Amino acid sequence: DGGITQSPKYLFRKEGQNVTLSCEQNLNHDAMYWYRQDPGQGLRLIYYSQIVNDFQKGDIAEGYSVSREKKESFPLTVTSAQKNPTAFYLCASSFRGGAKSTGELFFGEGSRLTVL
Amino acid sequence: AQSVTQPDIHITVSEGASLELRCNYSYGATPYLFWYVQSPGQGLQLLLKYFSGDTLVQGIKGFEAEFKRSQSSFNLRKPSVHWSDAAEYFCAVAGPNNNDMRFGAGTRLTVKP
Numbered sequence: 001d002g003g004i005t006q007s008p009k010y011l012f013r014k015e016g017q018n019v020t021l022s023c024e025q026n027l028n029h030d031a032m033y034w035y036r037q038d039p040g041q042g043l044r045l046i047y048y049s050q051i052v053n054d055f056q057k058g059d060i061a062e063g064y065s066v067s068r069e070k071k072e073s074f075p076l077t078v079t080s081a082q083k084n085p086t087a088f089y090l091c092a093s094s095f096r097g098g099a100k101s102t103g104e105l106f107f108g109e110g111s112r113l114t115v116l
Numbered sequence: 117a118q119s120v121t122q123p124d125i126h127i128t129v130s131e132g133a134s135l136e137l138r139c140n141y142s143y144g145a146t147p148y149l150f151w152y153v154q155s156p157g158q159g160l161q162l163l164l165k166y167f168s169g170d171t172l173v174q175g176i177k178g179f180e181a182e183f184k185r186s187q188s189s190f191n192l193r194k195p196s197v198h199w200s201d202a203a204e205y206f207c208a209v210a211g212p213n214n215n216d217m218r219f220g221a222g223t224r225l226t227v228k229p
Contacts, residue, residue, distance in 0.1 A: 035219075045217075103150070
C-alpha cells in the first residue's frame with residue numbers, strides 16, 4: 001500500500017542532543033513537508049521541499065534542519081538550538097502541481113518528541 | 117498572508133444530533149479550502165476540499181461544507197453525528213502552491229451517548 005511512514009513514533013531526548021525524525025513516502029509525490037503541532041495552535045510549517053536537493057524554510061524553521069537527497073525521503077533534525085522541541089511532528093507529501101495536483105496533503109501518523 | 121480562524125476550540129454534541137463546525141479564512145484571491153480530521157495520536161485525513169465550482173461540497177463519512185465568499189467562511193456540517201466522529205477537526209486554506217497552506221487551531225469534537 002502507498003503511504004507515508006514516520007519513525008520513530010515516540011522519541012525521548014535529553015537537552016542538548018540533536019535528534020533526527022525519519023519520513024519516507026512511496027506515493028511518488030514531488031513535494032514533502034514538515035509540520036509541528038502543539039495543543040491549541042494547529043499545525044505550523046517548519047520546512048518544505050518541492051523537489052529533490054531543494055528545500056525552503058517555513059514559518060518556524062529556527063532550530064531545525066532538513067535534507068532532500070532522495071525523492072522518497074525527507075528527514076528532519078531537531079537540533080539543540082531549538083528552544084522548545086517537545087511536540088508532535090507531522091510529515092506530509094503532495095503532488096507538486098499540474099494535472100496530478102489536487103492540492104491535498106497526505107500525512108504520516110506523526111512522531112512525538114519529548115525532551116527530558 | 118492567508119490565515120484561518122476556527123472560533124470553537126471544543127464542541128460537544130449528542131449522538132444523532134446535527135453538527136456545524138465554523139471556519140473563517142483570510143486570503144486575497146480565490147482560496148483552496150480543506151477540512152481534515154485527526155484522531156488522537158494520528159496524522160490528518162482529508163474530509164473534503166473546495167477549489168471552484170459548486171459551493172456545496174460533499175466529503176467522506178457523510179460530511180459536507182459550504183463555501184460562502186461573502187462571509188469568508190467554509191463551515192463543515194453533518195446531519196447526524198456518530199460516536200466515531202469524535203476527533204479533532206482542522207480547516208485549512210491554500211493558494212495554488214501547497215507550500216502556503218495554513219491551518220486553523222482546530223476544533224475538538226466530543227460526542228455524548
